[in-house]
Amino acid sequence: MKYTGTVIRYGDNVDTDVIIPARYLNTSDRRELAAHCMEDLDPTFAGRVQQGSILVAGENFGCGSSREHAPIAIQESGVSLVIAASFARIFYRNAVNIGLAIVECPAAAAAITEGDTVEADLDAGIIRDLTTGESWQTAPFPPFIQTIIAHGGLMQAAQDGAL
Amino acid sequence: MGMTMTQKILASHAGLDTVSAGQLILAGLDLVLGNDITSPVAIKAFAAAGQQKVFDRDKVTMVMDHFVPNKDIKAAEQCKMCRDFCHAQQITHFYDVGKMGIEHALLPEQGLVTAGDLVIGADSHTCTYGALGAFSTGVGSTDMAFGMASGKAWFKVPSAIRVVLKGSLPQWVSGKDLILHLIGMIGVDGALYRSLEFTGEGAASLSVSDRLCICNMAIEAGAKNGIFEADELTLQYLREHGAAAPRIYRADDDAEYEQTIEIDLSQIEPTVAFPHLPENVRRFGEIGDVTIDQVVIGSCTNGRLEDLRIAAEILKGRKCAENVRVIIIPATQQIYLDALREGLLEIFIESGAVVSTPTCGPCLGGYMGILAKGERAAATTNRNFVGRMGHPESEVYLVSPASAAAAAVTGKLTDPREVMRA
Numbered sequence: 001m002k003y004t005g006t007v008i009r010y011g012d013n014v015d016t017d018v019i020i021p022a023r024y025l026n027t028s029d030r031r032e033l034a035a036h037c038m039e040d041l042d043p044t045f046a047g048r049v050q051q052g053s054i055l056v057a058g059e060n061f062g063c064g065s066s067r068e069h070a071p072i073a074i075q076e077s078g079v080s081l082v083i084a085a086s087f088a089r090i091f092y093r094n095a096v097n098i099g100l101a102i103v104e105c106p107a108a109a110a111a112i113t114e115g116d117t118v119e120a121d122l123d124a125g126i127i128r129d130l131t132t133g134e135s136w137q138t139a140p141f142p143p144f145i146q147t148i149i150a151h152g153g154l155m156q157a158a159q160d161g162a163l
Numbered sequence: 164m165g166m167t168m169t170q171k172i173l174a175s176h177a178g179l180d181t182v183s184a185g186q187l188i189l190a191g192l193d194l195v196l197g198n199d200i201t202s203p204v205a206i207k208a209f210a211a212a213g214q215q216k217v218f219d220r221d222k223v224t225m226v227m228d229h230f231v232p233n234k235d236i237k238a239a240e241q242c243k244m245c246r247d248f249c250h251a252q253q254i255t256h257f258y259d260v261g262k263m264g265i266e267h268a269l270l271p272e273q274g275l276v277t278a279g280d281l282v283i284g285a286d287s288h289t290c291t292y293g294a295l296g297a298f299s300t301g302v303g304s305t306d307m308a309f310g311m312a313s314g315k316a317w318f319k320v321p322s323a324i325r326v327v328l329k330g331s332l333p334q335w336v337s338g339k340d341l342i343l344h345l346i347g348m349i350g351v352d353g354a355l356y357r358s359l360e361f362t363g364e365g366a367a368s369l370s371v372s373d374r375l376c377i378c379n380m381a382i383e384a385g386a387k388n389g390i391f392e393a394d395e396l397t398l399q400y401l402r403e404h405g406a407a408a409p410r411i412y413r414a415d416d417d418a419e420y421e422q423t424i425e426i427d428l429s430q431i432e433p434t435v436a437f438p439h440l441p442e443n444v445r446r447f448g449e450i451g452d453v454t455i456d457q458v459v460i461g462s463c464t465n466g467r468l469e470d471l472r473i474a475a476e477i478l479k480g481r482k483c484a485e486n487v488r489v490i491i492i493p494a495t496q497q498i499y500l501d502a503l504r505e506g507l508l509e510i511f512i513e514s515g516a517v518v519s520t521p522t523c524g525p526c527l528g529g530y531m532g533i534l535a536k537g538e539r540a541a542a543t544t545n546r547n548f549v550g551r552m553g554h555p556e557s558e559v560y561l562v563s564p565a566s567a568a569a570a571a572v573t574g575k576l577t578d579p580r581e582v583m584r585a
Contacts, residue, residue, distance in 0.1 A: 025529075086352065145187070154305050
């Protein structure tokens with residue numbers, strides 16, 4: 001899969017309480033969740049995120065709660081890909097399970113800056129910063145996880161008899 | 164090569180003789196848990212995939228604990244969705260208002276988890292049950308849906324950090340202080356993707372309640388799970404709570420650990436995690452005056468009877484400071500009843516605290532104790548992220564039940580030993 005978008009960038013330890021505060025967890029409506037995405041960290045996020053935007057963050061992205069509302073809010077807000085130095089493990093599996101594209105790449109996460117245009121080809125494992133011309137190679141997902149991603153998520157992969 | 168406790172439990176549930184770190188497996192589940200926040204998303208995913216029936220009605224449990232008694236109309240609708248689903252699926256272990264408790268205090272109490280089990284829960288603090296020698300870990304709602312349908316979940320087999328404990332905790336120091344100390348040492352991603360395996364002669368000196376508290380917060384170091392080897396104390400607890408026959412897994416002598424950390428329990432002191440990360444730990448000697456507006460004693464981390472007894476010992480015959488609102492939340496109906504019969508609730512109310520029905524409520528900024536802009540809470544809960552208990556500019560200081568009770572009395576962060584000496 002290939003992704004191209006403008007970068008919105010955050011730091012280390014972006015937790016699920018700021019991705020979607022618990023006061024909005026009385027709903028599982030995707031649009032409502034997206035409307036409050038990142039609200040406590042960056043109130044401007046919902047206004048400037050675009051279809052295809054790429055989130056870049058530091059270490060331990062998505063730490064804290066298991067709420068799948070967090071990757072859902074990010075996905076529904078239009079973000080096509082999250083690049084981070086590392087992901088908290090529950091966020092990682094939730095993203096894979098719902099078909100939100102993510103990739104771990106510490107070097108890219110450190111170098112890419114806010115507003116850059118980035119292109120990523122996850123099949124080839126290449127991330128390119130089109131603004132600066134830099135590029136990075138990433139490790140491919142294990143085959144099992146590639147299967148889930150290729151089917152668009154865990155439930156779909158199971159339905160397709162792929163697991 | 165040998166396996167860790169966690170790896171052995173995963174191998175046995177995947178039908179494999181051995182597994183090694185990094186391997187991806189599909190493993191069978193002994194229990195699938197959800198709450199009133201995460202279950203609705205799972206129920207939708209379950210239905211959207213055309214699933215009709217859960218794999219085993221005895222092995223799926225839902226606990227209405229986050230926003231109950233329903234805090235608003237939307238919360239009521241979420242609980243109703245869970246209730247209707249559990250009724251239609253004839254779920255044996257559905258816990259609604261009147262039977263419920265905070266899930267991670269409730270499941271061990273109800274005997275739903277035993278040593279050697281593999282448990283997933285759509286709640287990050289599901290790692291609590293490692294205290295009973297089980298592998299348990301938090302997952303998302305889609306994992307819950309897949310688990311409800313198939314009885315399975317996928318896992319990447321974790322490597323491990325071994326935490327070797329020696330000695331025993333001093334008076335007024337608890338498992339909460341130990342786990343905060345450890346998170347302070349290794350950081351909020353210090354155990355990312357890994358198991359925290361607690362061992363050593365000091366482990367045996369810890370109560371089951373302390374072990375539950377310690378494993379509960381393994382996730383705050385990024386760990387996949389925390390686990391204690393089941394010992395005589397564990398087996399006694401399991402018997403008393405009517406749990407199924409235990410299967411005890413011991414780490415092999417040649418099990419591989421990425422890191423070994425040794426901690427002398429006798430050197431642990433009352434510890435506070437400052438905003439806005441659980442790793443920002445300090446000892447009371449290192450802090451100045453930090454006034455407190457609210458104290459919360461409760462949660463899946465520290466809402467057990469043992470925690471309430473410690474708080475009551477400090478609050479007995481004392482008054483909560485004028486500037487502090489003190490909220491005490493027994494974690495389950497049984498704990499509430501036991502605390503009532505022991506006279507603990509009377510002590511709390513006479514001190515000026517309020518006592519609430521079991522709920523996760525304020526811990527995650529849901530309701531029942533939301534902070535205004537600029538306010539500070541000392542809480543026995545597990546997270547102090549930005550906005551966790553209310554306004555994005557409020558602050559949460561994580562402490563033990565003893566330290567929370569001490570803050571209730573003085574109105575500021577206080578070493579509980581100071582209050583008890585006075």
